[in-house]
Amino acid sequence: MQRQVALIKQSLFDQGYLDEQFMELEELQDDANPNFVEEVSALYFKDSARLINNIDQALERGTFDFNRLDSYMHQFKGSSTSIGASKVKAECTTFREYCRAGNAEGCLRTFQQLKKEHSTLRKKLEHYFQLARQAGPKETARRPK
Amino acid sequence: MTMEQEIEVLDQFPVGMRVLAVDDDQTCLRILQTLLQRCQYHVTTTNQAQTALELLRENKNKFDLVISDVDMPDMDGFKLLELVGLEMDLPVIMLSAHSDPKYVMKGVKHGACDYLLKPVRIEELKNIWQHVVRKSKLKKNKSNVSNGSGNCDKANRKRKEQYEEEEEEERGNDNDDPTAQKKPRVLWTHELHNKFLAAVDHLGVERAVPKKILDLMNVDKLTRENVASHLQKFRVALKKVSDDAIQQANRAAIDSHFMQMNSQKGLGGFYHHHRGIPVGSGQFHGGTTMMRHYSSNRNLGRLNSLGAGMFQPVSSSFPRNHNDGGNIIQGLPLEELQINNNINRAFPSFTSQQNSPMVAPSNLLLLEGNPQSSSLPSNPGFSPHFEISKRLEHWSNAALSTNIPQSDVHSKPDTLEWNAFCDSASPLVNPNLDTNPASLCRNTGFGSTNAAQTDFFYPLQMNQQPANNSGPVTEAQLFRSSNPNEGLLMGQQKLQSGLMASDAGSLDDRVNSLMTQEQSQSDFSEGDWDLDGLAHSEHAYEKLHFPFSLSA
Numbered sequence: 135m136q137r138q139v140a141l142i143k144q145s146l147f148d149q150g151y152l153d154e155q156f157m158e159l160e161e162l163q164d165d166a167n168p169n170f171v172e173e174v175s176a177l178y179f180k181d182s183a184r185l186i187n188n189i190d191q192a193l194e195r196g197t198f199d200f201n202r203l204d205s206y207m208h209q210f211k212g213s214s215t216s217i218g219a220s221k222v223k224a225e226c227t228t229f230r231e232y233c234r235a236g237n238a239e240g241c242l243r244t245f246q247q248l249k250k251e252h253s254t255l256r257k258k259l260e261h262y263f264q265l266a267r268q269a270g271p272k273e274t275a276r277r278p279k
Numbered sequence: 280m281t282m283e284q285e286i287e288v289l290d291q292f293p294v295g296m297r298v299l300a301v302d303d304d305q306t307c308l309r310i311l312q313t314l315l316q317r318c319q320y321h322v323t324t325t326n327q328a329q330t331a332l333e334l335l336r337e338n339k340n341k342f343d344l345v346i347s348d349v350d351m352p353d354m355d356g357f358k359l360l361e362l363v364g365l366e367m368d369l370p371v372i373m374l375s376a377h378s379d380p381k382y383v384m385k386g387v388k389h390g391a392c393d394y395l396l397k398p399v400r401i402e403e404l405k406n407i408w409q410h411v412v413r414k415s416k417l418k419k420n421k422s423n424v425s426n427g428s429g430n431c432d433k434a435n436r437k438r439k440e441q442y443e444e445e446e447e448e449e450r451g452n453d454n455d456d457p458t459a460q461k462k463p464r465v466l467w468t469h470e471l472h473n474k475f476l477a478a479v480d481h482l483g484v485e486r487a488v489p490k491k492i493l494d495l496m497n498v499d500k501l502t503r504e505n506v507a508s509h510l511q512k513f514r515v516a517l518k519k520v521s522d523d524a525i526q527q528a529n530r531a532a533i534d535s536h537f538m539q540m541n542s543q544k545g546l547g548g549f550y551h552h553h554r555g556i557p558v559g560s561g562q563f564h565g566g567t568t569m570m571r572h573y574s575s576n577r578n579l580g581r582l583n584s585l586g587a588g589m590f591q592p593v594s595s596s597f598p599r600n601h602n603d604g605g606n607i608i609q610g611l612p613l614e615e616l617q618i619n620n621n622i623n624r625a626f627p628s629f630t631s632q633q634n635s636p637m638v639a640p641s642n643l644l645l646l647e648g649n650p651q652s653s654s655l656p657s658n659p660g661f662s663p664h665f666e667i668s669k670r671l672e673h674w675s676n677a678a679l680s681t682n683i684p685q686s687d688v689h690s691k692p693d694t695l696e697w698n699a700f701c702d703s704a705s706p707l708v709n710p711n712l713d714t715n716p717a718s719l720c721r722n723t724g725f726g727s728t729n730a731a732q733t734d735f736f737y738p739l740q741m742n743q744q745p746a747n748n749s750g751p752v753t754e755a756q757l758f759r760s761s762n763p764n765e766g767l768l769m770g771q772q773k774l775q776s777g778l779m780a781s782d783a784g785s786l787d788d789r790v791n792s793l794m795t796q797e798q799s800q801s802d803f804s805e806g807d808w809d810l811d812g813l814a815h816s817e818h819a820y821e822k823l824h825f826p827f828s829l830s831a
Contacts (some may be wrong), residue, residue, distance in 0.1 A: 155398050160314045162401075170313060178306040208350060212376040213306040216398045 135269040142262050151255050155218030172263045177258050178217045185210050186249060193242060205242065206232040222249045293408030294319040297341065301331040302348035302374065310753060311346065311374070314401050322409075330352035332362060339367045342412045346395075349375035349382060357389045364390040368418065368499060370410040390497075421500065431476035453632060465505040474498060548827065721745060 146152045156171075165168040189206050211226035220229065225248035232240030298320045302308040307326050323342070325331050328351050335342060345363055349356035360371045375382060378396050386394040392410035395403055449507040466473070478495035487505035496506070561813040624732040 158400065162310075162317055166316070167313055174306060174309050174313075176307050181305050194387070205350070208376065209304060212350075212397055213304050215376060216304075216307045216611065217389050218398075 135265070139222065139262065139265045139269045142258075142265060146258055146262065151219065151221050151258060153218045153220040156219070172266075175215060175259050175263065178213055178219070179259075181213055182210060182222075184254065189245060193245060198238045198241070200233045200236060200241075201248065204230055205235065219252075219255055222248060222255060225251055251269060282814070293411070295321055296408050297321045297343045298407075299331055299334060299342045299345045300324045300347075301328055301351070302354075303327060303351045303353075304348065305349070307374075311399060312754060314399060315346075315403050316606070318404050318406075327351075328359045333357065335363060335367050335369070339369070342369060345371045346374055347371060349373055349377060349386075353454065360389045360391055364499075368414075370414045372407055372410065388576055413663065420468070420470070421498075424468050426469065429449055465501060465509075471496075471498065471501075472509075475513070477511070499799070514609055656671070694820055708741070709825060 143152075147156075157268045159171050159174055167173075170273065185206055189210075192203055192206070207226050211223055211230070214220075214223040214226060225244060227249060228243040229241055232244055234239075298315050300308060300311050300315060300322055301324075305326060308326055312322050312324050323334065325334065328347070331345070331347070332354075335345070347356050347359050351359075353370065354371060356375070360373060363369055363371050372393045372395060373382075373386040373391045374395050374397060376397040383394045385776060393407065427771065465471070475492060476495040478492040481495055482488075482491050487510065488512055489503045492510065493501060493506045494504050628827045
């Protein structure tokens with residue numbers, strides 16, 4: 135079971151869903167914060183869901199206030215970076231570039247992609263945490279460097 | 280976080296350091312909190328800048344450090360930074376995902392102690408406590424300063440480090456009651472003065488207005504009024520310096536002359552600071568430095584031609600930013616020399632600020648800024664120094680050939696004056712000098728025109744001016760007449776030494792720059808001390824009134 139968990143995690147890294155930052159978070163997990171990583175992930179997804187909603191609404195309005203979109207995205211990117219969600223982060227960067235270029239279509243397209251990545255990650259992480267909980271503590275396997 | 284842990288470590292700074300973390304992003308905040316706790320800090324978090332402010336206002340002493348995100352919906356992080364800095368004077372660290380240097384610059388400008396990029400690493404957070412220590416140290420210094428008690432000495436001492444210890448001590452002693460007179464005034468420590476000088480330097484003498492200086496200095500709790508009064512003193516000092524420079528130069532020349540004869544130490548040492556030129560607040564360094572150089576210069580004797588050979592090295596050795604004094608000669612040196620001279624003259628009574636008559640000038644100059652630091656080199660004005668030194672050389676030569684400009688001083692009265700002056704001015708004055716007091720004194724009198732001279736010759740003048748120089752003119756005159764060459768020589772030497780020595784702190788530099796300005800304008804014709812030129816050049820700074828113009 136633990137090995138399974140480890141493998142899942144490993145694959146997340148390998149596939150680029152997560153990066154070193156996630157590992158840093160894991161390192162912060164200890165007896166004092168036994169579920170730290172999971173908690174942070176939960177926070178992240180909660181926050182980001184809210185952000186996604188906001189952006190969705192802004193885009194649907196069709197007004198394309200790039201400044202505002204950019205600032206949403208900046209926030210999104212910030213939290214994604216903190217948690218180590220690298221694919222999501224990459225999409226954020228792309229989105230911002232389109233914003234700066236004033237490319238509405240590019241923004242829309244990217245945003246779709248971003249949502250997709252985001253939900254994929256979410257699922258994977260939820261699955262991972264679930265398994266991890268089942269497997270018991272201390273199975274924070276390290277990604278071999 | 281484990282309370283027990285915290286309690287245990289409360290006394291082991293940085294462990295237990297109380298941090299207030301502000302970030303609207305919950306994810307980041309949570310991570311930050313954990314990271315900080317991992318560093319064993321005591322963490323309080325809020326995702327609202329407004330709440331943070333309230334918490335801080337509630338009790339300033341509740342926190343040691345604030346970490347704040349830049350992009351927050353309810354208040355701009357920079358604004359929060361500013362407010363915290365102003366109201367609570369706590370160190371604030373900015374946090375952001377923006378790595379754009381513009382933001383970092385903005386952070387710095389608003390007073391941030393540091394700027395971290397997200398995602399924050401724990402390693403970075405482990406060192407943030409240094410900002411707390413640093414800030415509290417600064418605060419302590421500042422408060423010491425404003426108490427004005429003996430900090431001068433300390434500050435001065437520090438400044439003088441580069442210079443002879445002797446001087447420092449002496450100065451320190453002299454600085455004893457700089458602030459006795461005033462109420463809670465700001466004590467211009469070396470550091471502060473240096474900043475002031477840097478600001479003035481940056482702005483340029485002419486455009487140095489208190490408000491701008493204040494902004495550039497960026498010192499907490501310093502008011503425009505403080506700066507204004509300081510600036511005023513500074514200007515007066517500069518003026519004196521230039522006035523004194525002439526005198527100094529004269530004296531220096533004489534001194535050097537004698538010194539050479541004796542042992543080079545003569546005045547040099549005398550001037551240099553060993554005498555402990557009171558330099559009041561240790562600003563004297565500059566002076567001392569100059570003096571030091573002066574002697575050394577003397578030995579070098581670039582201005583050999585002068586005869587005393589004291590100046591020899593002076594001109595040549597002034598690499599623009601020649602150790603402290605080098606540049607001085609070029610342009611400002613005179614001032615420095617003066618300062619030095621003045622200072623060195625041992626104004627025993629010279630208190631840092633007060634400027635005893637003798638010291639006054641130096642004090643003034645130094646005081647504020649710390650001449651010593653080496654502002655000289657940085658002085659743009661120094662470039663002319665070289666030229667000036669060269670000119671001085673010329674001048675010295677010329678002087679020898681009796682090209683003593685102006686003053687019609689008579690040796691007689693000069694002598695008396697000089698003696699009196701010397702006596703009063705500086706015990707340090709070389710007894711040797713006495714032999715030619717007139718010359719020495721007179722030199723000081725040189726008047727503004729003789730830039731080089733003026734610098735020298737007014738060592739004592741800085742503040743007191745009137746008393747001592749019955750007129751710089753007279754002195755100069757005396758000098759001239761009695762020993763023009765010598766005077767010149769001395770002056771030059773002094774100038775040079777002063778220049779050399781001047782490394783002095785910013786004050787010196789400033790003065791020097793002032794002088795430089797003046798000097799650059801002045802035209803040092805060969806052997807001709809063009810004091811007039813010097814006089815004309817004054818700008819924002821006081822004018823060097825050099826009654827006499829040496830230009831022959």
